[in-house]
Amino acid sequence: MEDKDAQGFQAGHSGLIVTIPEAEPAVRAWRDRLDPSSRAGVPAHVTVLYPFLDASRIDQGVCAAVGELLGRHQSFEARFDHCGRFPGVLYLAPETDTHFRRLTEAIVERWPENPPFGGQFDDVIPHLTVAQGQDEVVLEEIEADLVTNLPIVTRVSSVDMLVHDGTLWRRRASFALSQARLRWWAAR
Template structure:
């Protein structure tokens, strides 16, 4: 999740990584607009998900079942990676994130990851977005001495945009 203007009622399924916040929070607040819009450090499972008006008790129950079918897992962020417009922490393993995304998309094919923008979805935790290369270099250099970050992923949160800020509206535990 990155960018600026958010659509009212847009939703996202995010694996929040609280353990990363002390390491990346300062950089995210400066260089990732989603942080100042209320989004915690996370690895995206699916954005956009269904419009908030479509999320009813039935969808909540199905999300609970789909996400709950996956086991909690440990993840480690050893280093950074880059997209043309973003610097991110790369998770190891990444497969459990891919499996979550694939399971949700299999159930709701009308909600492809990132609106179908990318042919391959790469699990990542964005630290900086839309900055000059030298900013990415500086941030990556600063992060190098603070990694690795290890975390337990035990739930996926449902976040909803009010047009300016994101708010968590639900949490679905990984039960396996």
């Protein structure tokens, strides 16, 4: 018996994401209609790594290792200033994606048995999915709406671990990025 829900998400799957709450006003209505992950409880986000470990393998040791690894990375500002496309998919693209890529690379280096998206793509492009499975006319309509709300700027200071329970994605843990630079300025 296959243990999958209607959107194809499997119970026990986990992922690491950066939530982008500042994008919600611009993307929520579109995502709720046209992105299955939104209907399954995932907020506007950029994926760091999916799939990660099966939930049965995630214990305090794994969480401590993820936290220590991500804590080596500085928080950063992300600016989403344009839309991009994959076939049938519309997304918001960060102005620069270097910081997102470094987070993914660090996690994959530590857990190489979990390549991004199961190794499906040669180059993983950091993005915030807005709609998928749509034809060009629909994507053009959505993009015309979205560009009026750009840029969207956020401070990335943590990475969340989500686990699918068979129905919804739920946050299992949150890992802070380093705030060392901010603390140094605050201390002066």
